[in-house]
Amino acid sequence: MKVHIHETVQRLMELEVLVARLRDLRRNYETTASVEALIESLCSSLPLPVLLDHRRWSAEGRQSVAEVRGQCCSACGDLLPRMELAALRRGALKRCAQCGRYFYLVEADQLRPV
Numbered sequence: 506m507k508v509h510i511h512e513t514v515q516r517l518m519e520l521e522v523l524v525a526r527l528r529d530l531r532r533n534y535e536t537t538a539s540v541e542a543l544i545e546s547l548c549s550s551l552p553l554p555v556l557l558d559h560r561r562w563s564a565e566g567r568q569s570v571a572e573v574r575g576q577c578c579s580a581c582g583d584l585l586p587r588m589e590l591a592a593l594r595r596g597a598l599k600r601c602a603q604c605g606r607y608f609y610l611v612e613a614d615q616l617r618p619v
């Protein structure tokens with residue numbers, strides 16, 4: 506399995522998990538300070554335009570990342586041009602031209618004949 510996740514996308518994924526955790530903690534009236542500190546730290550490590558996208562989409566209840574599956578965006582189904590896919594494999598930060606989500610790519614290993 507080969508995973509292509511830009512550092513920024515990795516941080517966005519961590520951020521979304523933490524935001525969901527924070528929501529759960531608040532729902533149960535538990536202490537949230539440590540989770541809030543982690544969220545703040547992650548937010549400060551993201552490029553500003555990415556952070557603004559994340560905040561806008563988060564307020565709308567949308568995820569800010571999407572997996573590329575079979576050359577398509579798993580969120581909206583838009584087809585990725587081959588050049589975009591190649592750039593993702595090289596580690597570039599890419600987003601969907603249709604829905605704007607930031608991409609990550611997980612590829613199964615090629616099966617080799619025995």
Ligand SMILES: [Zn+2]
Nearest residue numbers: 578581601604
């Ligand atoms: Zn999309």
